[in-house]
Amino acid sequence: xxxxxxxxxxxxxxxxxxxxxxxxxxxxxxxxxxxxxxxxxxxxxxxxxxxxxxxxxxxxxxxxxxxxxxxxxxxxxxxxxxxxxxxxxxxxxxxxxxxxxxxxxxxxxxxxxxxxxxxxxxxxxxxxxxxxxxxxxxxxxxxxxxxxxxxxxxxxxxxxxxxxxxxxxxxxxxxxxxxxxxxxxxxxxxxxxxxxxxxxxxxxxxxxxxxxxxxxxxxxxxxxxxxxxxxxxxxxxxxxxxxxxxxxxxxxxxxxxxxxxxxxxxxxxxxxxxxxxxxxxxxxxxxxxxxxxxxxxxxxxxxxxxxxxxxxxxxxxxxxxxxxxxxxxxxxxxxxxxxxxxxxxxxxxxxxxxxxxxxxxxxxxxxxxxxxxxxxxxxxxxxxxxxxxxxxxxxxxxxxxxxxxxxxxxxxxxxxxxxxxxxxxxxxxxxxxxxxxxxxxxxxx
Numbered sequence: 001x002x003x004x005x006x007x008x009x010x011x012x013x014x015x016x017x018x019x020x021x022x023x024x025x026x027x028x029x030x031x032x033x034x035x036x037x038x039x040x041x042x043x044x045x046x047x048x049x050x051x052x053x054x055x056x057x058x059x060x061x062x063x064x065x066x067x068x069x070x071x072x073x074x075x076x077x078x079x080x081x082x083x084x085x086x087x088x089x090x091x092x093x094x095x096x097x098x099x100x101x102x103x104x105x106x107x108x109x110x111x112x113x114x115x116x117x118x119x120x121x122x123x124x125x126x127x128x129x130x131x132x133x134x135x136x137x138x139x140x141x142x143x144x145x146x147x148x149x150x151x152x153x154x155x156x157x158x159x160x161x162x163x164x165x166x167x168x169x170x171x172x173x174x175x176x177x178x179x180x181x182x183x184x185x186x187x188x189x190x191x192x193x194x195x196x197x198x199x200x201x202x203x204x205x206x207x208x209x210x211x212x213x214x215x216x217x218x219x220x221x222x223x224x225x226x227x228x229x230x231x232x233x234x235x236x237x238x239x240x241x242x243x244x245x246x247x248x249x250x251x252x253x254x255x256x257x258x259x260x261x262x263x264x265x266x267x268x269x270x271x272x273x274x275x276x277x278x279x280x281x282x283x284x285x286x287x288x289x290x291x292x293x294x295x296x297x298x299x300x301x302x303x304x305x306x307x308x309x310x311x312x313x314x315x316x317x318x319x320x321x322x323x324x325x326x327x328x329x330x331x332x333x334x335x336x337x338x339x340x341x342x343x344x345x346x347x348x349x350x351x352x353x354x355x356x357x358x359x360x361x362x363x364x365x366x367x368x369x370x371x372x373x374x375x376x377x378x379x380x381x382x383x384x385x386x387x388x389x390x391x392x393x394x395x396x397x398x399x400x401x402x403x404x405x406x407x408x409x410x411x412x413x414x415x416x417x418x419x420x421x422x423x424x425x426x427x428x429x430x431x432x433x434x435x436x437x438x439x440x441x442x443x444x445x
Contacts, residue, residue: 014089014090014093015028015089015090015093015094016089016090018090020090021090023437023440023441024070024090024091024093024094025093025094026440026441026443026445027069027073027094027436027437027439027440028066028093028094028096030127030130030436030439030440030443031062031065031066031436033130034126034130035062037065037122037123037126038061038062038065039061040119040122040123041061041062041064041065041115041119042061043119044114044115044116044119045061045064045111045114047114047116048114058107058111059097059101059103059107059111060096060098062096063095063096063097063098063103064111064112064114064115065115065123066094066095066096067081067085067095067103067108067111067112068112068115068429069429069432069433069436070091070094070095071108071112071429072410072411072429072430072432072433073410073433073436073437075409075410075411077105078105078106078108078109078112079105081105081108082102082103082104082105082108085097085102085103086102113417113422113425115425115429116421116425117421117424117425117427117428120425120428120429120431120432121428123432124312124428124431124432124435125338127311127432127435127436127439128311128313128338128435130439131309131311131439131442132339134443136309136311136439136442136443137307137308137309137311137313138307138308139307139313139335139338139339139343140307140308140343140344140345141307141308141343141344141345141346141395142305142306142307142313142335142343142345142346142347143305143306143307143346143347143348143395143396143398143399144303144304144305144328144331144332144346144347144348144349144352144399145303145304145348145349145396145399145400145403146291146301146302146303146304146324146327146349146351147301147302147304147403147407147412148289148291148297148299148300148301148302149299149300149302149412149413149414149415149423149427150297150298150299150413150414150415151280151283151285151286151298151299151300151414151415151423152282152283152414152415152416152417152418153279153280153282153283153286153298154280155298156279156280156298157199157200158212158258158261158262158265158266159195159196159199159200159211159212159215160196160200161258161262161278161279161280161281162192162196162215162216162219162258162259162262163192163193163196163215164281164282165219165222165223165254165255165258165259165281166188166189166192166218166219166222167189167192168251168255168281169219169222169223169225169226169251169255170187170188170189170222172226172229172244172247172248172251173185173222173225173226173229175244176226176229176230176233176244177229179233179234179237179240179241179244180233180234180237181229181232181233181234182232183225183228183229183232185222185225185228185229186225188218188221188222191214191218192215192218192219192222195211195214195215195218196215198211199211199212199215208266209266209267212262212266212267213267216259216262216263216267219255219258219259220259223252223255223256223259226248226252227252230245230248233245251281254278254281254284255281257278258278258281261276261277261278274287274288274290274321275287275288275320275321279298280298282418283418283419285300285419285420285423286298286299286300287299287300287301287319287320287321288321289301289321290321299414299415299423300317300318300319300423300427301317301318301320301321301322302315302316302317302318302412302427303315303316303318303324303327303331304399304402304403305331305334305335306398306399306402308395309438309442310398310401310402310438311435311438311439312402312406312431312434312435313335313338314331314334314335314338315427315428315431316330316331316334317423317424317427323351324348324349324351324352325351325352325353325354325356325357327352328348328352328357328360328361329357329360329361329364332346332360332361332364332366333364336364336365341365342364342365342366343366344366344367344368345366345367345368345369345370345383345388345392346361346366346368346369346370346392347369347370347371347372347392347393347395347396348369348370348371348372348396349371349372349373349396350371350372350373350374350375352371353371353372353373353374353375353377354375355376355377357369358371358377358381358382367384368382368383368384368388368392369382369383370382370383370388370389370392370393370396372393372396372397405434406430406431406434409434410430410431410433410434411426411430412427412430412431415427
């Protein structure tokens with residue numbers, strides 16, 4: 001059984017006079033004013049199988065949302081969050097935990113991870129509507145930029161991916177053996193690790209090719225054991241056997257893909273396009289992102305829109321690595337759809353600059369469209385005067401500070417949640433926590 005709100009708040013819920021306590025109190029007041037948001041969270045909890053009307057009493061939806069925001073706002077692990085909820089009076093007051101409740105990290109993980117990215121995005125929309133109503137952010141002047149959030153993976157290489165494949169396959173074989181599989185098989189992890197390490201440190205292509213052939217043979221052999229175990233696993237294995245088969249259906253095509261791309265790239269010498277590469281067995285959704293001539297990132301590209309207040313007005317998690325110039329007009333269209341009118345002025349990084357984008361922005365009603373780098377465009381075509389161009393160019397630079405804060409203080413540099421859906425939820429929860437804290441600071445007291 002689960003309530004939407006904490007039925008009776010404690011009279012001892014007091015916030016500290018420290019600046020963090022005052023900030024949490026201001027954030028809590030806005031959440032109190034918008035109790036209808038709790039229905040969105042309760043919907044996700046029901047959808048995740050956490051019952052609302054029967055069974056043992058669980059964390060109220062209000063406490064789940066507040067704990068999620070607190071976790072991202074203070075960048076805590078679930079274990080640290082559980083400790084601070086028990087230890088800190090201000091944290092307990094913000095989280096609205098029922099009196100005497102001290103949720104464990106497993107409960108916090110299960111409930112917070114049930115909140116979808118769509119829900120956080122809807123909450124952000126309500127927050128932006130409040131900012132507009134209170135004249136903190138009108139959306140009349142905007143800036144657009146992109147960044148990358150890394151996935152929770154190690155630096156990929158063909159040898160490390162093959163080694164991961166062998167490790168996962170052996171783990172599944174051990175589970176199958178516990179479920180009743182009786183096929184003869186051999187643990188090749190030691191040999192696979194030895195060859196993967198040799199590939200990492202050895203010099204000379206001919207020597208590496210030799211070790212690659214041996215590692216590929218070990219991977220195929222181990223995968224064949226898995227196929228035999230799948231065919232011979234007894235039907236009496238029950239739900240545990242079905243779960244094992246589901247893991248097999250998930251991992252086998254990924255391992256076969258790793259083998260194929262290694263043979264193609266290493267043995268045949270045929271380059272594999274970045275969009276076709278698998279860079280992680282555990283986070284197969286991760287993309288290869290290269291921004292200019294800088295370091296390569298493995299995760300997802302984000303396009304952001306912010307306003308004069310610094311609030312994140314919009315965010316899109318891209319699929320693949322589209323160029324910035326392809327994404328400017330879609331971002332402006334999303335902004336117009338949300339606010340019902342085009343911004344008066346807009347600024348963007350030089351990567352977004354093109355004659356087509358400038359014409360498209362002007363056609364949508366944007367009076368001044370400034371790009372940080374001109375790319376062959378004249379200032380007179382972009383804006384009404386050189387003074388306006390300098391102002392908008394300097395205004396655009398401010399988005400870098402916002403992105404830096406999101407990465408350093410709100411965890412947007414690297415997602416620590418697994419899976420694409422949870423990746424999106426993590427990113428949006430960071431944005432909502434950032435916007436809510438900034439809104440609390442901007443709001444007159």
